[in-house]
Every structure is written in structure tokens, then in C-alpha cells.
Amino acid sequence: MHHETDVAILGAGPSGSLAAALLHKRGIKTAVFERETFPRFSIGESMLPQTMEILEEAGLLRPVVEAGFQYKNGAAFCRGNRSSVFDFREKSTPGWSTTYQVVRADFDKVLIDAVAARGVPVHYRHEVAQVEPEEKGVAIRGKSPEGDFTVQAKFALDATGFGRLLPRLLKLETPSQFPTRMALFTHIQDGIPAGGMDRQKILVSVHPTDKAIWYWLIPFSNGRCSIGVVAEPRLIEHVKAANPEGGETAWLKALVAETPSLAGMLGNAVWDTPARSLRGYAADVKALHGPSFALLGNAGEFLDPVFSSGVTIAMRSASLIAPLVQRHLAGGKVDWAKEYDQPLRRGVDAFRSFVDSWYRGGFQDVIFYENPQPQVKAMICSILAGYAWDLSNPYVADPKRLKVLEELCAE
Ligand SMILES: Cc1cc2nc3c(=O)[nH]c(=O)nc-3n(C[C@H](O)[C@H](O)[C@H](O)COP(=O)(O)OP(=O)(O)OC[C@H]3O[C@@H](n4cnc5c(N)ncnc54)[C@H](O)[C@@H]3O)c2cc1C
Structure with a gap:
């Protein structure tokens, strides 16, 4: 089967569906x-609340709101007997301060179904294997259940x-600066009694004896939640050694049992879904663009x-790329490095300095600091709410300022 289009979007996750909606809105054949x-x-x-702005821009907010996902207004942190809450409504950056915690299988389908309903062709079970960028377009090849398919497009977005x-086909990959970490995770019937936790916030818990191990607990609207743990593989070897045959579910449960606050909260949980693991997910690339293509979302870079x-x-990334692709297709000049890579990476770099500081322990001291200045807390809250591109926030404009804050809050 052969397809011809102006823009071929490879992948229908959030970056792909948002790019498709935004390009379709601009009248581009996608x-x-x-x-x-x-x-x-x-x-x-x-x-994070910043996503609501982009969903709104793409005209995808309504189907998300109507899907009944768990309302979210902040992030809670716990380490030993210390806890700290960031309510996104107290952030310094104007804009959305609430959002959702979503089962991604449902969320991603809501988005791409809304895109398809507008008339954008969505070809499932079409695995792209080859992409050959040319000066005036791209030639794409792949496999579907009906056989091989080809696509001729003026531009490709790797989502x-x-x-x-x-990055793999064109050897664009460069190593991430973060060490290899892994995550073990599953969905459970959480059994947390009413009042047992604030279900409108993600709970991030730090391991009691090792600050480099942390857990997420993300409640959904149906009495279930996502639970996961992240660590360098060497830090969780002991649970594997104690139960080599146990597999991911047993190892995840053993790690949860090491953190009393979390284990207590999940005392009535039903672990009805086998856990999964992911390892070495942090990734980076030399450039986020090339002749007739650009990389979106995780295809470009993933931090942590x-x-x-x-x-x-x-x-x-989808919101930034849409007007540039439109201008490119209309024959205008685009400086991809200056207009796409650099602005996208500015926010990514702000997140990066916070991730780096988290694992060094400095940002954990900031989070658990007992008497934070409200103004500073509001700026940190903005970044935790996803406003990492707000240059009026000093911690975005100059991420090195975080070091000073770390020193002030150091335990
Ligand atoms: C452990 C862990 C926890 C995380 N927790 C969070 C969180 O709480 N909040 C958050 O915002 N992010 C979180 N993330 C990150 C989040 O998963 C990704 O950033 C997000 O899904 C990226 O969206 P995307 O559209 O770029 O890619 P994806 O959502 O991965 O979508 C890519 C799509 O491309 C398709 N595809 C792949 N190869 C091909 C091919 N050859 N041909 C055609 N299609 C293809 C895939 O099937 C998939 O549907 C987490 C990541 C990890 C590893």
C-alpha cells in the first residue's frame, strides 16, 4: 500500500497526537x-498543569475533561517522618494549576480518537522500519498486517x-549524562481508606535509608493506582538476591515493604497485575532535527x-514544531536549531538541573526544608507544575541558582 501526505507522524502517543491535532488545525495534510x-x-x-494549555491550544481539552480522569492539583513528598506538599494553585507562573492523573492506555486513546474524528488518517499496526530523509521530503517504509507499506511525505515527525x-536509524543518539536507572511498576487495587491519602496529588516517597531510591504512587479515579520504584540497578540487587525466582512483582513488593509509610498505606492493596520493568530509559540526541524531519517527545530526549x-x-515539542512545519511547507525559511532545538531544550535543561539535584540529595533538602520563603516555594512549585519555559522564573532563567538554594536548605 502506498500513502502520500504532507506530514507523516510516526507514533500515536501524546507527542504524535498533539502534533497531528495542531497541524490539522493549521490546514496541513497529515x-x-x-x-x-x-x-x-x-x-x-x-x-503537569502546563499540558492543559497545550491540550487547549490543540482543541483536545474537552475530550480529556469529559473522560473522567482523576483530578490533580499538586505533588506530595515523604521522607521518613518528614512530608511536604506543593499545591500547584500556589505557583508563581500564571496559567493552569490543575490537571489529571490518567491511565495512559485510556488517555492516549482519547487523544488519538479525537484526532481521527477530525479526519486525520490514523494507521494502526503500521510499524515504520525505514525513513530516508531527502532534501525535499522523506521516503518511509514499514510493515502492516496487510503487507509492506510505503509513504512519501514532505516532512516526517518522529514521535x-x-x-x-x-535516532537509531540515523545514528543521532548520544549518551545521557544520567547513570543507568531502572523502574519497577504496576497498577494495583490500592485499598487506601477514605482520608488515607490525598488522591488529588502524586505521592513521591523516598527510601528511608537510601535517598537515591524513590517511589511514586499515582491514584486514579477508580480506586486503583500506579505504584513504581526507581533506582540504579545495583541499589536493588539485594531484593533480587533474596528472591531470585520472584520476578518483578515480588521485587517491587519487597522494596515497598522497606518504606514503612508506603507499606502502611498499601496494607489492604490487591496486587492483581504483574509488575513490569524498564531500564536505561534516559536518552539524548545530537540534534532534534534534520533535513525534512524533526524529533518529538521521547524520541528526542528523556530525562527521568x-x-x-x-x-x-x-x-x-508538538506545540513548538507545528508553526515551524507550516512555514517550512509554505516555502519559508526555518532555523530549526534556533527556533526548535534551543527553545525546547531550555525547559528540558531546567528540568534536568532539578533531576540532577534530586539524586544528589540537594533538591530533596529544598523540598523538605521546614520554613521555605513563600515566594521561593511558589517558583519551585511552578517548575513542578511544568512551567519550565517561564523565563520570568529565576530558576528557569538561570538553573544554577538552584545550587545556592540547595546550600541554604542543606541539612
Ligand atoms: C518509569 C517511567 C515513569 C514515567 N512517569 C511519567 C509521569 O508520571 N508523567 C509523565 O509526564 N511522564 C512520565 N514518563 C515519561 C512518559 O512515559 C513519556 O515521556 C511519554 O509517554 C512520551 O510521549 P511520546 O509521545 O514521546 O512517546 P510514547 O508515549 O512512548 O508514544 C510512542 C508511540 O510510538 C509508537 N511506535 C514506536 N515505534 C514505532 C514504529 N517503529 N513505528 C510506528 N509506531 C511506533 C509506540 O507504539 C507508541 O504508541 C515516565 C517514563 C518512565 C520510563
Whole structure:
């Protein structure tokens, strides 16, 4: 089968569906090619309020609001007997201060269904294998259940997430500066009694004896939640050694049992879904663009799950790229490095300095500091709410300022 389109979008996760909606809105002929059928499992369930602005821009807010996801207004942190709450409504940056915690299988389907309903062709079970960028377009090849397919497009957007198709094919990958970490995670019937936790916030808990191990608990609207742990593999070897045959679920449960506040909260949980693991997910590339193509979301760069920034960056990349692709197709000049890579990376770099500081322990001291200045807390809150591109925030404009704050709050 042969397809012709102006823009071929490879992958139908949040970056792909947002790009498709935004390009369609600009009157550009677009088609999406997705390896799986939807719904399909994906990790990354805690949204940040910044995404609401982009969903609104793409005209996708209404289907998300109507889907009944768990309302979210902040992030709670716990380490030993210390706790700290960031309410996004107290952030310094204007804009949305609430969002959702979503089962991604449902969320991603809501988005791409809304895109398809507008008339954008979405081809499921179409796995792209080859992309050849040419000066005036791209030639794409792949496999579908009906046989091989080809696509001729004027421009391609790689939204293949951890598939990282173009970085692999075109050797654009560069090592991430973060060490290899892994995550073990699952969905459970959480059994947390009413009042047992604030379900409108993600809970991030730090391991009692090792600050480099942390857990997420993301409640959904149906009495279930996502639970996961992140650490360098060497830090969780002991649970594997104690139960080599146990597998991911047993190891995750053993790690949860090491953190009394979390174990207590989940005392009545039903672990009804086998846990999964992901390892070495942090990734970077030399450039986010090339002749007739650009990389969106995780296909470009992925930092770390700790501040739930992945979907925000994915949507932001789609929002930045849409007007540039439109200008390019109309024959205008685009300085991709200056107009796409650099502005996108500015926010990514702000998140990066916070992630780096989290694992060094400095940002944990900031979070658990007992008497923070309200103004400073509001600026930190803005970044935790995803407003990492707000240059009026001193911690975005100059991420090195975080070091000074770390020193002030050091325990
Ligand atoms: C442990 C962990 C926890 C996380 N938690 C959060 C969180 O709480 N909040 C958050 O915002 N982010 C989180 N993230 C990050 C989040 O998962 C991603 O940033 C987000 O899904 C990126 O969206 P995307 O559209 O770029 O890619 P994806 O959502 O991965 O979508 C890519 C799509 O491309 C398709 N595809 C792949 N290869 C091909 C191919 N060859 N041809 C056609 N289609 C293809 C895939 O099937 C998939 O549907 C987490 C990540 C990890 C590893």
C-alpha cells in the first residue's frame, strides 16, 4: 500500500497526537502511522498543569475533561517522618494549576480518537522500519498486517517515544549524562481508606535509608493506582538476591515493604497485575532535527520520571514544531536549531538541573526544608507544575541558582 501526505507522524502517543491535532488545525495534510492498536499500555500517568494549555491550544481539552480522569492539583513528598506538599494553585507562573492523573492506555486513546474524528488518517499496526530523509521530503517504509507499506511525505515527525526510530536509524543518539536507572511498576487495587491519602496529588516517597531510591504512587479515579520504584540497578540487587525466582512483582513488593509509610498505606492493596520493568530509559540526541524531519517527545530526549515531566515535554515539542512545519511547507525559511532545538531544550535543561539535584540529595533538602520563603516555594512549585519555559522564573532563567538554594536548605 502506498500513502502520500504532507506530514507523516510516526507514533500515536501524546507527542504524535498533539502534533497531528495542531497541524490539522493549521490546514496541513497529515497522517499518523502507529505500530500498536489502541488502547495499549504505556507508563507515565501523572500529568503537569502546563499540558492543559497545550491540550487547549490543540482543541483536545474537552475530550480529556469529559473522560473522567482523576483530578490533580499538586505533588506530595515523604521522607521518613518528614512530608511536604506543593499545591500547584500556589505557583508563581500564571496559567493552569490543575490537571489529571490518567491511565495512559485510556488517555492516549482519547487523544488519538479525537484526532481521527477530525479526519486525520490514523494507521494502526503500521510499524515504520525505514525513513530516508531527502532534501525535499522523506521516503518511509514499514510493515502492516496487510503487507509492506510505503509513504512519501514532505516532512516526517518522529514521535516513536522509547522506540527512538530516527535516532537509531540515523545514528543521532548520544549518551545521557544520567547513570543507568531502572523502574519497577504496576497498577494495583490500592485499598487506601477514605482520608488515607490525598488522591488529588502524586505521592513521591523516598527510601528511608537510601535517598537515591524513590517511589511514586499515582491514584486514579477508580480506586486503583500506579505504584513504581526507581533506582540504579545495583541499589536493588539485594531484593533480587533474596528472591531470585520472584520476578518483578515480588521485587517491587519487597522494596515497598522497606518504606514503612508506603507499606502502611498499601496494607489492604490487591496486587492483581504483574509488575513490569524498564531500564536505561534516559536518552539524548545530537540534534532534534534534520533535513525534512524533526524529533518529538521521547524520541528526542528523556530525562527521568521523578518530576513527571515526560508528557509535558512531549506536548511542548508538538506545540513548538507545528508553526515551524507550516512555514517550512509554505516555502519559508526555518532555523530549526534556533527556533526548535534551543527553545525546547531550555525547559528540558531546567528540568534536568532539578533531576540532577534530586539524586544528589540537594533538591530533596529544598523540598523538605521546614520554613521555605513563600515566594521561593511558589517558583519551585511552578517548575513542578511544568512551567519550565517561564523565563520570568529565576530558576528557569538561570538553573544554577538552584545550587545556592540547595546550600541554604542543606541539612
Ligand atoms: C518509569 C517511567 C515513569 C514515567 N512517569 C511519567 C509521569 O508520571 N508523567 C509523565 O509526564 N511522564 C512520565 N514518563 C515519561 C512518559 O512515559 C513519556 O515521556 C511519554 O509517554 C512520551 O510521549 P511520546 O509521545 O514521546 O512517546 P510514547 O508515549 O512512548 O508514544 C510512542 C508511540 O510510538 C509508537 N511506535 C514506536 N515505534 C514505532 C514504529 N517503529 N513505528 C510506528 N509506531 C511506533 C509506540 O507504539 C507508541 O504508541 C515516565 C517514563 C518512565 C520510563
